[in-house]
Each structure stands twice: as structure tokens, then as C-alpha cells.
Amino acid sequence: MSEMQDLYQEIILDHNRKPRNFTIPAHANHTAVGHNPLCGDQITVLVELDGGLIKTIGFQGAGCAISKASASLMTEAVKGRTIDEAKVIFEGFHDMVTGVAGAEPEALGKLAAFAGVCEYPARVKCASLAWHTLQAAITEGPTQVSTE
Amino acid sequence: MTETAQPTETAADLRADMLRLREEFPALHQRVRGRPLVYLDNAATTHKPRVVLEAMTRFYAEDNSNIHRGVHALSVRATEAYEQARSTVARFLHAPSASEIVFLRGTTEAINLIAHGLAHCRLRPGDEVLITHMEHHSNIVPWQMACQHSGATLKVVPITDSGELEPGAVERMITDRTRVVSVVHVSNSLGTVNPVREICALAHEVGAVAIVDGAQAVAHMAVDVQEIGCDAYAFSGHKLMGPTGVGALWARQELLAELPPYQGGGDMIEVVTFEKTTYAKAPAKFEAGTPNISGAVGLGAAVSFIEQVGLSRIHAYEAWLLERATEQMQAIPGIRLIGTAPGKAAILAFTLDTAHPHDIGTILDMEGVAIRTGHHCTQPVMVRMGVPATARASLSLYNTQEEIDILCRAVNKVKEVFH
Numbered sequence: 232m233s234e235m236q237d238l239y240q241e242i243i244l245d246h247n248r249k250p251r252n253f254t255i256p257a258h259a260n261h262t263a264v265g266h267n268p269l270c271g272d273q274i275t276v277l278v279e280l281d282g283g284l285i286k287t288i289g290f291q292g293a294g295c296a297i298s299k300a301s302a303s304l305m306t307e308a309v310k311g312r313t314i315d316e317a318k319v320i321f322e323g324f325h326d327m328v329t330g331v332a333g334a335e336p337e338a339l340g341k342l343a344a345f346a347g348v349c350e351y352p353a354r355v356k357c358a359s360l361a362w363h364t365l366q367a368a369i370t371e372g373p374t375q376v377s378t379e
Numbered sequence: 380m381t382e383t384a385q386p387t388e389t390a391a392d393l394r395a396d397m398l399r400l401r402e403e404f405p406a407l408h409q410r411v412r413g414r415p416l417v418y419l420d421n422a423a424t425t426h427k428p429r430v431v432l433e434a435m436t437r438f439y440a441e442d443n444s445n446i447h448r449g450v451h452a453l454s455v456r457a458t459e460a461y462e463q464a465r466s467t468v469a470r471f472l473h474a475p476s477a478s479e480i481v482f483l484r485g486t487t488e489a490i491n492l493i494a495h496g497l498a499h500c501r502l503r504p505g506d507e508v509l510i511t512h513m514e515h516h517s518n519i520v521p522w523q524m525a526c527q528h529s530g531a532t533l534k535v536v537p538i539t540d541s542g543e544l545e546p547g548a549v550e551r552m553i554t555d556r557t558r559v560v561s562v563v564h565v566s567n568s569l570g571t572v573n574p575v576r577e578i579c580a581l582a583h584e585v586g587a588v589a590i591v592d593g594a595q596a597v598a599h600m601a602v603d604v605q606e607i608g609c610d611a612y613a614f615s616g617h618k619l620m621g622p623t624g625v626g627a628l629w630a631r632q633e634l635l636a637e638l639p640p641y642q643g644g645g646d647m648i649e650v651v652t653f654e655k656t657t658y659a660k661a662p663a664k665f666e667a668g669t670p671n672i673s674g675a676v677g678l679g680a681a682v683s684f685i686e687q688v689g690l691s692r693i694h695a696y697e698a699w700l701l702e703r704a705t706e707q708m709q710a711i712p713g714i715r716l717i718g719t720a721p722g723k724a725a726i727l728a729f730t731l732d733t734a735h736p737h738d739i740g741t742i743l744d745m746e747g748v749a750i751r752t753g754h755h756c757t758q759p760v761m762v763r764m765g766v767p768a769t770a771r772a773s774l775s776l777y778n779t780q781e782e783i784d785i786l787c788r789a790v791n792k793v794k795e796v797f798h
């Protein structure tokens with residue numbers, strides 16, 4: 232079962248069952264929709280930006296455990312952070328799930344639970360969907376992203 | 380047909396023989412993530428028996444040459460091998476003539492060829508093209524493109540909750556404006572076997588062209604295009620234990636004569652001048668350029684292999700396996716089978732109340748079980764069934780009862796993780 236636990240860590244299963252910030256923030260002023268055509272997952276990320284600060288964040292949508300838990304843990308990780316801080320976290324997260332040498336999961340706190348994803352290339356898109364969607368929401372440009 | 384079925388063969392004999400045949404498939408005998416591979420993704424593609432691999436290796440090692448072009452010995456042998464494969468495919472489909480078999484990349488290219496051709500030579504504004512709600516994207520998108528080009532309208536036969544065509548709907552939806560009826564023989568996401576013979580007869584009552592997508596049928600049931608009464612039938616080699624990148628289209632001679640060429644180039648011409656080119660007759664007319672010669676040779680070997688095993692035996696064995704699988708899966712609480720048509724093919728699509736299909740697929744993979752998850756290139760079916768995706772186990776003659784047991788144990792593991 233250890234392989235299973237490497238990927239489906241308790242914290243991931245918990246956030247899948249009880250996603251945090253699974254809400255529509257009342258004062259959201261930035262939003263984007265992310266889509267993973269491979270598995271039909273769709274997620275909407277809604278952000279209230281105050282200057283460069285992510286004041287509140289919520290998400291909606293349906294998907295697999297990895298994508299749902301990733302969205303949930305992402306909202307916790309970036310809430311109250313600046314856009315630039317969020318980008319740094321995303322970079323670290325992305326390196327970790329794609330198995331880039333020198334990635335430092337320890338620096339990512341709870342997000343380190345996704346370290347096992349790099350062993351499953353087919354699931355990297357699930358783990359990063361929410362992050363790509365967040366990025367689309369808080370930067371200029373298209374507000375629809377697709378992982379394909 | 381060189382069918383070896385003996386009237387006296389018992390079910391146990393049949394099972395023993397299929398177990399023996401399993402030995403002919405090298406790729407099946409490997410470990411995945413430390414466990415023996417249980418390959419249940421046959422609707423996506425099948426593994427290849429040794430005879431296919433050997434036929435292709437032999438072709439490259441001994442006969443390799445371009446076809447229809449050389450006077451030298453190798454070119455003659457290569458041409459013979461290629462044309463022999465065409466005859467084998469014609470026999471397999473019970474086609475009246477080998478010259479009605481066109482080698483293409485696969486089902487997708489075959490449907491595109493016909494849709495593109497009909498858009499140019501037949502379809503006019505106000506005409507109708509009829510497909511069904513359970514088509515693979517490759518039997519939807521080419522017709523959307525054909526309709527867009529010609530001004531024809533696409534109509535879709537609805538399906539029931541069990542995944543069958545709605546009773547009476549084809550009859551109701553065929554009108555005197557219907558020019559094309561294109562249906563899937565066996566649905567890849569539901570397993571439903573459609574009454575193609577009846578549908579083709581209805582199409583012909585109004586003079587429409589009747590096309591059948593046979594991608595999921597040919598490896599699992601005997602196909603006789605004359606008995607079905609269709610005007611065209613398409614399939615892919617790789618779902619029939621042959622190589623990827625090759626497939627065949629059968630179409631009536633008159634239809635092939637009417638359709639314009641799909642691509643221009645070498646081999647599809649009679650005379651070329653800068654003023655005017657005359658085209659070769661079918662099938663050459665549709666085989667521009669150097670074709671997938673080794674692929675056709677491999678496909679011919681695969682067809683012969685299937686014929687030797689015998690499709691009635693394959694069908695009987697797979698039906699037995701499907702019954703066991705269905706029974707065992709249905710006994711697992713929380714499982715919902717998607718596609719429950721009577722007499723369906725050995726395709727078992729399902730969802731689980733507590734886990735997303737993608738997570739099911741990953742956990743099964745950890746157990747060495749290969750299934751497919753997702754929309755299976757049939758997004759409208761997912762919407763109709765109210766699911767984002769399904770997990771799909773699709774069986775082949777080399778699968779075993781033991782593998783079904785492993786599948787069910789693995790599904791129970793999913794339930795332990797996601798409860």
C-alpha cells in the first residue's frame with residue numbers, strides 16, 4: 232500500500248472530502264476557468280485582489296481527488312499572500328510535481344503532500360490545473376485555460 | 380474463413396485454448412509497478428500476437444521495397460504482399476471484391492475521406508446527415524465539417540438510459556432529405572451493439588448512403604458487409620491485433636467511383652499533364668503516395684490470426700468473460716455501470732460513488748491493471764449519462780477470469796482509499 236499512500240496522502244484525501252475555501256468570495260474581482268479535457272475536470276478560481284494582495288480566494292468545480300485537493304490546498308497556501316509570493320510558491324510546486332531536480336518540497340509546507348505526483352506523469356495536469364487557473368485569474372490575458 | 384470451431388468444443392476447452400493463445404502475445408507477459416500486467420484497455424488498442432510482429436519484421440528484413448513502381452524482384456514481392464493483405468481484408472469483411480478495399484491510416488481517416496468526398500459530390504444545403512448520440516468523435520466531427528462546407532444539417536439520434544438507440548427514433552428521423560446515415564457498429568464507451576442491418580435498410584429506403592464505423596466490432600464479432608447491407612464500413616488495424624497507422628475502408632464500387640480523390644499525388648493517377656490529370660480507379664485513387672506497406676502486411680497477418688481463432692469462438696468466450704465481470708462488478712456497492720444494453724460487447728464502463736474515474740484509473744494502475752478513464756472520445760455520451768467521465772475495462776480474447784478477479788480486488792482497494 233505504500234505506493235498508494237505516497238500519492239493519496241491522508242491530507243489529500245481529507246481536502247478531497249472536505250475542500251476548503253469551496254466558496255464564491257463576495258468581493259471577488261478576478262476569476263478564471265480551468266479545464267482539463269483529458270479527464271473532464273473543470274475548475275473556477277475566484278480571487279479578491281487588493282493591490283497586489285490576494286485578500287480572499289475561493290474555487291468551484293468538480294474533478295478528481297488530486298485536482299480538488301490541489302485547489303483546496305492552493306487556496307490555503309496563497310490566501311493573504313502577494314501575487315509575487317504566490318508565483319514563487321507555484322514555481323516551487325510546479326518543479327516538485329514535474330520532478331525537476333533540486334525541487335524542495337520541504338519549503339512548500341502542506342503542499343509537499345503532492346510530491347508523489349511526479350511519479351505519475353498522467354496526473355501532473357490534475358495537480359497543476361488549479362494553479363494555472365489562479366495564474367490566469369491574477370494576470371492579464373485570457374481567463375480560460377486548458378491543460379491540453 | 381478458416382474457422383476451427385468444433386461443434387463438440389466445450390466451454391472449458393474454449394477457455395483452455397484462449398489461455399494458450401495468450402502465450403502468443405509477448406507484451407502481456409510483463410510486470411507493471413511490480414505486479415503482473417492485467418491489460419483491460421483493448422478498446423483503446425489491442426496487443427499484437429507474435430505472427431503479426433514476425434510478419435512485419437520479415438517484410439522489412441526480406442521484401443522491403445516500394446510497391447506498384449518497380450520491375451525488380453523486391454518491388455514485385457512487396458506489391459504482392461500488399462495486395463495479398465488487401466484480399467485478406469476483403470475476405471474478412473465478406474466484401475465482393477478486393478478492389479473495394481482502401482488502405483488508410485485507420486477509422487478516422489476513412490470517415491474523413493467519405494465525409495469530405497460526400498460534402499463535395501452529394502451534400503447540398505437543406506440535406507440531412509444522420510448520426511447517433513453514441514458516436515466516437517471521429518464519426519461526429521468529420522460530418523460537422525462536411526455540413527459546414529455543404530450547408531447540410533447534422534441530426535442526432537437520441538439514446539436511452541441504458542445506452543441504446545431510442546426505439547423508433549431512426550425511423551422517425553430519416554426523412555426524404557436524409558443523404559447520409561453514419562452509425563457506430565459497437566459503441567466504444569457503452570458497448571452497445573447497434574442494429575446496423577435495420578438502420579442501413581431504412582437509409583436505403585430514402586436513397587441515403589449508409590456508413591458503419593466498425594472500429595470496435597471487427598475484433599469481436601463476424602462482420603459481413605453484404606449481410607449488413609451498408610455502403611461503406613471502416614475499421615482500424617490496431618484494435619484488431621494489427622499495427623497502428625493502418626486501417627481499411629470498404630465501400631461499394633459505385634460509391635468509390637463517385638467520391639472525388641481525398642489527396643493528390645503519386646499512385647492515384649492515370650495520366651498527368653499540366654493541363655489535366657486523370658485519376659486511377661479505386662482503390663489506387665484513394666491511396667496517394669507510398670502507403671503503410673508493412674502496416675498492411677501486419678494487418679493481413681492479424682486478420683488471418685483472428686480468422687484462425689474464429690470470431691464465433693472469440694465472441695462466445697468474450698461474452699462469457701463479460702458476464703462474469705458484470706456479475707462481479709455489480710456486486711460491489713457504489714458501482715454504477717454505464718451502458719447496460721442487452722447483448723452488448725465486452726466493454727464494461729463504470730463509475731464509483733466515492734471516487735473520480737481518474738483516481739480509479741491511477742489506483743488500478745498501481746495494482747498492475749490497465750484501464751482507460753475519461754470521456755473515451757465520446758463527450759456527448761458523458762453528458763447524456765450525467766457523468767464527467769467513466770472508468771472502462773474492455774476485454775479481449777486473451778483476458779482471463781483471474782484478471783477479472785484482480786480487477787474487482789483492485790476496485791475494492793479504491794473503495795478502501797475513497798470511502
Ligand SMILES: Cc1ncc(COP(=O)(O)O)c(C=O)c1O
Nearest residue numbers: 485486487515517567592594615
Ligand atoms: C468506435 C470508434 N470509432 C472510431 C475510432 C477511431 O479509431 P482510430 O483512432 O484508430 O482512427 C475509435 C477508436 O478509438 C472507436 O472506438
